[in-house]
Amino acid sequence: MYRMEFFHVVNRGIDNRMIVLDDKDRMRFVHSLFELNDQMLADPNHRLRDFDPMRKRETLVAIHAWCLMPNHYHLLLTESIEGGISLFLKKLNMGYAKYFNQKYERSGALWQGKAKKLRIKKDENFHLMPKYIHLNPLDLSFPNWRKGNLKDPDHALDRLRTYRWSSHLDYVGESNFPSLIRMGIVRDSVGDRYAYEKGLKEITEDAELAQHSAILE
DSSP states (O other), X not given: OOXXXXXXXXXXXXXXXXXXXXXXXXXXXXXXXXXXXXXXGSSTTOOGGGSOTTSOOOOSEEEEEEEEOSSEEEEEEEESSTTHHHHHHHHHHHHHHHHHHHHTTOOSOOBSSSOEEEEEOOSTTTTHHHHHHHHTTHHHHOTTXXXXXXXXXXXXXXXXXXXXXXXXXXXXXXXSSGGGOOOHHHHHHHOSHHHHHHHHHHHHHOHHHHHHGGGGO
16 A cells, blocks of 8 residues: 655755746746646646546645745655656656746756655654745845844744735735645644644744745745
């Protein structure tokens, strides 16, 4: 019987370069997360227009949480089929790099290499993983937050809600990209909206927890 395992996946631009330069790039990446998560698109020769639009999608992975940053991305994944993560990442990284290189008239590698993939135990600390992923945008406005130096957590979390390029808004009940994610079992761990937001604040107020988030980078 196939065992469900959770993986935290990170990939960065080569030489830490920017991988998105405007909102069109960001939307293209989000679109890729959805469209390329499809077993029928596992073959690079397949094209979307070849398929019946009414067919039921069969995913390669379940995306439980995600965050797109200017120079990297985070995903919390489980496989829908054996080998699904490797296949999905190959399609995602190749497809987006092709788009980016064509748009900006560049050539060569966009990514630093293979994505870093870390298996996450489903234990008492599992609820921290989606929160750590969703807190990443604080790096843009509050660069010292991981050191436990956040003076106004409420203000920081308010700012977090203005960043739409993650699944955070969906977790707080604001429909952002709901068709992209499958909260289910992760929601059971983080709790409802209020428990989830309380947990985010606790991380930003606890220097040890905030510093621990840095290991995911």
